[in-house]
Amino acid sequence: MSLPVSSAELDERTCRLICPIAAAMVGVCLTGIGILQVSVSVARRTTLADDLLSLDALLFLTAMLSSYFALRLNSPRRLHRLEQLADASFIAGMVLMTIACFVITYAVHL
Numbered sequence: 001m002s003l004p005v006s007s008a009e010l011d012e013r014t015c016r017l018i019c020p021i022a023a024a025m026v027g028v029c030l031t032g033i034g035i036l037q038v039s040v041s042v043a044r045r046t047t048l049a050d051d052l053l054s055l056d057a058l059l060f061l062t063a064m065l066s067s068y069f070a071l072r073l074n075s076p077r078r079l080h081r082l083e084q085l086a087d088a089s090f091i092a093g094m095v096l097m098t099i100a101c102f103v104i105t106y107a108v109h110l
Contacts, residue, residue, distance in 0.1 A: 015067040015079075018086045022064035025093060029057035036104070047107040052100040059093035062086075 036050040063086045070082035 015070045015083055015086060018067040018090050019064055019071070022060045022067065022086075022090055022093070025060040025097070026057050026064065029053045029060065029097070032100070032104075033057075047103060049100050049103040049107060052096060052103060056093050056096045056100060059089045059096060063090035063093060 032053045033050045036047065036053070040046055040050070066082045066089065067086035070079050070086065073079055073082070
């Protein structure tokens with residue numbers, strides 16, 4: 001069963017958006033981890049936030065790689081599966097990053 005061309009094009013455009021944004025978010029997570037490590041060494045207080053950001057970086061890496069490989073495949077069926085994985089991991093990464101932001105905010109003030 002073949003998919004309509006417009007649906008495949010829409011999925012490809014979504015993957016083209018997710019790939020660079022997710023790659024940039026990995027860099028944001030790494031920067032946050034680095035800043036937290038400096039803060040931990042100065043304040044001598046540990047926080048869960050750097051662990052959350054590490055997991056977050058893995059989710060964004062999953063989103064980036066699945067969208068990249070979805071663009072490289074010619075099979076519409078695999079394109080949709082990888083695009084769904086990219087969407088799910090990107091949204092999970094954004095939710096986890098928001099949770100990490102709350103942990104960072106309230107760990108500093110406690």
